[in-house]
Amino acid sequence: MIMKTTKYFSLACLKMASSILGAYTAIQDGSKEMTIESNVLMSDELDNPPVNDKIQTIVLKFSEELEPATITEAVKLYRIDSAGDPVEEACAVKIDLNDPKSIRINNKDITRFAQGQEYKLIIKSTLSSKNKASLGCDYVGYFATNIDFDLSGNPELNEERTQIIVASDFHLGVDSAFAELEKNKQALVDFLAQVKKSPNVKELVIGGDLLDEWFLPMDYQMPDSKAAFFDQVAANNQAIIDGFNAIIKAGEIKVTYVPGNHDLLLTEADVARIFPGISQARAELQGLGTYVTGPNSEIVIEHGHKYNFFCTPDPISNRAITNDETTILPPGYFFTRIATTCVIEGHPQSDNVFPEMVPNKEDPSQFNAYLYYQTWKAILSVLPVKESFDDKVLKTNIDGFTENYSINNCIPQQDKETGLISATLYHNIQDTWEERQTINGVTVKIPVSEAITRAAVPAFTDYQAQTQFFDLDVSKRIVIFGHTHVADVIAMTNRDSQKTIYANSGTWIDNAQGYPTRTFVVITPPKAGAAIETVNLYQYSPDQTITQWTEAQAIRI
Known part of the structure; x- marks a missing residue:
């Protein structure tokens, strides 16, 4: 049997089934082997379920016309619980009236499948066609359903505060004549106001490059007081500062700041003065920090500049x-x-x-x-x-x-x-x-020639999630950087071959050079009784709507 699904379909499943070239070939008893196509993304891996945004009906199209009497007992649907065990779900199965080669699978209420769940679908080998073709073996497919994200709240989360928003690279400038964030200011103000009202958001993490001390013309005259400079930046972006502070003051959402390179000199005291009550994730060296969160401390958030030859703190050269x-x-x-x-x-x-x-x-x-x-x-x-x-x-x-x-x-x-x-x-x-990497806490050292020549390659920064975290610590399953301004969500694996997820939160500046702007990452931990944690990337629009930007990813924790 061949299940044509997605890129998630693994070699293991192909070994379990026949090869593509083997489809429709005679088997020992003289019957034929059927192939299947699905409208739902599935894989054969319990720990790597592809995420489907919305599912109401699973449609399986077979290569042969099915024998109706063999269908009902051959189809089994399970929900994966928080322990990773399958719990059978009642389902409705019927032949598509318009296509006798297809079956339609629904939940018992014929409604949308529950959000934020992992499912297991089994099609037993007892299923056969009218001309006696069979599957050859049981098909087992795993899939997940995404969590709808709406800042006004998702009823399936029961108004519980579980979600973590990560946004970075705001680049608030000291002078509107040359600041990188101007056109998107109002959108950011609106976004923060909506975050404040959200009943499901537990944390808002600022992943660096909040106040910008770098994007200045060569002839810009810095004031004698660094604190005075950052106060001027805050004053030039007062509505945004007020938006962050309103969330902090309300006290229902934890707001955490992680240092970036464009606010490298922004001290703990500066941040506390401008954002009273904010949490800060800082390393011993000024300008660096790592924030760890999540139900099992499985989430790591850094800006990402620590691995950049040109942007990491340099306490030696000058x-x-x-x-x-x-x-x-x-x-x-x-x-x-x-x-x-x-x-x-x-x-x-x-x-x-x-x-x-x-x-x-x-x-x-x-x-x-x-x-x-x-x-x-x-x-x-x-x-x-x-x-x-x-x-x-x-x-x-x-x-x-x-x-x-x-x-x-x-x-x-x-x-x-x-x-x-x-x-x-x-x-x-x-x-x-080499010495700077040691001082800055880089665990896996990057060769100097590679660090110089690949510093401007976004994928090089992305790859550090793999080498600095996933390859070293199996407890860290989700890593989020900013810095590159290239928003993305990428599935990776750790040293134990478990699925991990890397995400880049992108940027909010007006022009991201062909990449999306006003982006942010949302992490939704498992619901009560559920198995999966999802990572989504969204874009916020000036009309206050939110759009999913790329394919979601999920892991079991």
């Missing part, structure tokens, strides 16, 4: 320049300032020339310095500015930096006599990557 042991701004800060200027200037034509460099492939440090230069060249080639690379146009007054710097102070240069490649800022940064 201490000699700043004379400040607390300096942590990475090079991403400076190229973001340059990129902001490019946007303000309308992507101007540039007279700046990148010098050709000769890489020393025999010296690993120097070759990595060349790769670092090539990254700078690639970035500034697509984000040109009219200012000369030699002019001192980068104002600082932040994180121990007090001088004005040129772009060429950031870009590695090659000495004409010695051939050595080095830079003024982040001098030999390629040589300290």
Whole structure:
């Protein structure tokens, strides 16, 4: 028997059944073997049920006209309970009047299948066709039903607060003239107001890049007080700040902030001042944090910048320049300032020339310095500015930096006599990557050449969920990052071959460069008596509607 369902259909099921080439071939008793197609996504794995958004009728289409007398006893439907055991469900089974090769399976009330449940469907080999074709063996298929998400409440959740919302990368700016979030401000205000009223939301997790200290033009003059800067950001986004604070003050939804790279210097005191009563998930080092939640502490939420060569805190490279042991701004800060200027200037034509460099492939440090230069060249080639690379146009007054710097102070240069490649800022940064990963708590070290060349690849960040969590700790089944602005939900596996789920919460900025914006992740733990936890990705629209953005995933916990 072949069950044509989805990409979830596994090799194990194909081994259990006949092969595709074997369909319709004679078997030993001279009868034929039937194939089946289903309108419902199914797999043969109890721990990997594909999620169907809405099911009212399961339609199975067979390759042969069925013998009615064999149908009723051959079809069994079960619900999987919280212990993973099947509990038989009464069902109605009948031949489709319009197609004698198809059967229709409903629950006993002929209504929509219950939400947030896993089911097991068995079609026994006793089912046969009028010409005596059979299945050859029992078919066993598992499938799950999604949980409808509505901020006004889902009746099937009985007004219980169980759901966790994760949203990130708001990038609230200090000045509306160049902030990345302007058009979507009102949508965010409306979203927060709806979250506050929701009877089912238990937690709202802010996955980093909330207040933006990076997206500033090169000539922006930072105030002497960092706290004053963040207060200005808050004032420029007061309605949004008020929206978060209204949720916190109401006290029914736990709101947690996790640091990102664009708010790397936002201290615990700054957050507590602007968002009184908020929870914070912070690491010992400023600018990092990991939040663990869920019924079994199975959910991990980070921003994701910890694994990015250009965006993770750098407490080593510039201490000699700043004379400040607390300096942590990475090079991403400076190229973001340059990129902001490019946007303000309308992507101007540039007279700046990148010098050709000769890489020393025999010296690993120097070759990595060349790769670092090539990254700078690639970035500034697509984000040109009219200012000369030699002019001192980068104002600082932040994180121990007090001088004005040129772009060429950031870009590695090659000495004409010695051939050595080095830079003024982040001098030999390629040589300290291993140490920085240790300081920043990266468990599985990333090779420096890979970290440099793949930093801008969203899938590279996604993959860290696998290597840093799922491969190491089987108790962690769901990992959520932000940072890349590329919203997605991806099924993975852990070292015990259990299904795990990675999600990226995306962003709320006005322009996500071809990717969706105003996105957020919703995790719904198992309902009472149910087996599955679901992860969904949604997009919020300015008209206050919510749309599922991608296919849901579910795990058994």
